[in-house]
Amino acid sequence: MSTSSTAHIDPKGVEIAETILLPGDPLRAKFIAETYLDDVRQFNEVRNMLGFTGTYRGAPVSVMGTGMGIPSISLYTYELIHFFGVKNLIRVGSCGALQEGMELYDVVLAQGASTDSAYVQQFGVRGTFAPLSSFRLLEAAARAADALGQRTHVGNVLSSDVFYNADAAALDPWRRLGILAVEMESAGLFANAAAAGVDALGIFTVSDHLLTHAQTTPLERQTAFNGMVEIALELVR
Structure with a gap:
């Protein structure tokens, strides 16, 4: 299933692969395509939300920015799933431990x-x-991380609508319930995937720690998080 274009994605005849990596930052999408993929062709530039299709070890794969927050990723992933036939959606991004x-x-x-x-309320439950993520992708990612010697944590994350919270203690109850990290997109991605019967996973690099206040730089967040990308690309094969 494929369509020529939507209001937000205009591939201009370039195929979008069934497996796609989804960083929030479109410049990270460009970096991933230029660093890891062969035979790269750009399939989207609408609103500068850059998307690319190439191959990784001979297998077709796409990568596209999604912007920040559940509304943005949900819009793009809905179109990717329902209009372009994408079946494996792997979010790669940063998180706060x-x-x-x-x-x-x-x-x-x-x-x-x-x-x-409140995004999931639309589904009427x-x-x-x-x-939840796809267990098939999760299990494969855990195996790939072990093979690459990458230090990992598996569990529940918080997809929050709020970056600057007026309540300084807002994350404390989530921490007590064992939430590993906070980010801003995965719940929308997972809900869209579940509703459509396709597979989705979130893979994150810890960019800052909300207890110790350690943090990485903006440039590192854009280009230096190679471990999670290498894990994600192993799922393409």
Whole structure:
């Protein structure tokens, strides 16, 4: 299934692969394409949300920025799934660690995504829906991380709508419930994937620690998080 274009994605005839990596930053998408992929062709530049298709060890794969927050990633992934036939959606991004024993550059594999967003209410469930990743992708990512010698943590993350919170203690209850890290997109991605019957996963590099206040630089967040990308690319094969 494919369409020529949508309001937000205009491939101009370039194929979008069934497997796609989804960083928030479009410049990170460009970096991934230029660094890791062969035979790269750009498939999107609408609103500067850059997207590229290439091959990794002979297998087709795409990479595209999604912007920040659940509304943005949900819009793009809905179109990728329903109009362009994407079946494996792998978010690669940064996160803020919430637990002791986690360090900068550790990788978090999101088994599930708790959220303070109302996004999932649209699906009409009369209760609390728990957005989960694809176990198939999660299991493969854990194996790939072990093979690469990458230090990882597997568990629940928080997809929050709020970056600058007026309540300084807002994350404390989530931390007490074992949430590993906070980011801003995965719950929307996982919910869209679940509703469409496709596979999704979130892979994150710890960019800052909300207990120790250690943090990486903006340039490192854009280009230096190689471990999570290498894990994600192993899923393409």
